[in-house]
Amino acid sequence: MHEQNAQLEEILGVHFHDSQLLRLALTHRSYIYETSGAGLTSNERLEFLGDSILALISADFLYRNFSHLTEGELTDVRAVLVRTExxxxxxxxxxxxxxxxxGKGEQNSGGGQRVQACAFEAILGAIYLDQGLEAVRHFLIPLLDPIAHTIIEKRLFKDNKSLFQEIAQAQTGxxxxxxxxxxxxxxxxxxxxxxVMLGDDVAGRGQGRNKQTAEQEAAHNALVSRGWI
Incomplete structure (x- = not known):
């Protein structure tokens, strides 16, 4: 395990003072269910912490770097920037x-998109506890920066629900x-x-941490699947 931690630390560019934090960030709940070892816990609490840190750093980054965006646009950009995908x-x-x-079931699938995203957030939580907020910022901003510029330059943050409704009404009535x-x-x-439904047909499906985010993703998937964007 120590060798694996060292390999991942090289990839992350972060060297942990407390290696147990990194181990915890990498422990999915399915492993706990299938392991008899006492005292093991999953990465869910670290994920909770990392999610809040991600929200703060991404909001601060967008506010400081894109002064021309309105509050609503900042909200929309951040939603796209930090989504599960x-x-x-x-x-x-x-x-x-x-x-x-x-666990074996998750291993066989390679860990789904949600599992991977949660682990990434848990890593953020682990870095924060080990080295503080600035270390997380140093790690995260180079990842967010190019994607944020692409989202804004290409207007990819436009409200998918509004766009889908507009096109669907024009195309199908x-x-x-x-x-x-x-x-x-x-x-x-x-x-x-x-x-998202068009009459009785399922046009798209989406997931999110609230219904609004899930609806936006469903609308986006519907737009893509129909070739409308």
Missing amino acids: TLARFAREMDLGRFLMM ITPSYRLVGQEGPSHNREFTVE
Whole structure:
């Protein structure tokens, strides 16, 4: 395990004072369920902490660097910037799945997008506890910066629900509707699944930590699947 930690520290560019924090960040709850070792805990609490730190650093970064954006636009940009898909991409680029401790079911799937994104947030929480907020900022900003500029330059933060409704009405004459089809996880970290409907047809599905975010992702997926963006 020590060798694996050292390899990941090289990838992250962060060397932990307390290696147990890194180990904890890499421990998925499925590993706990399938392991008889006493005293083990999962990365869920670190993920909770990392999520809040991510929200603060991303908001501060956008506020300081994009003074021309309104409050609503800043909110929309941040939603796109820190969504599950983006965080999972960061995790994949770091080959984080190779270091995660997961149950056999999760290992066989390689750890889904949600698992990867949660592990990335747990890493942020671990860095914060080990070295403080500035260390997290130093690690995170180089990842967020190029994506933020792309989102803003290409106007990718435009409200997907409004765009989908506008195009759907023009193309089909139907006003989209949304339905909640699932929710899971503890109250502080709930995942909602929403489908956007055109009449009786499911046009797209999305997930998010609140219904609004899930609806936006469903609308985006519908726009992509129909070739409208």
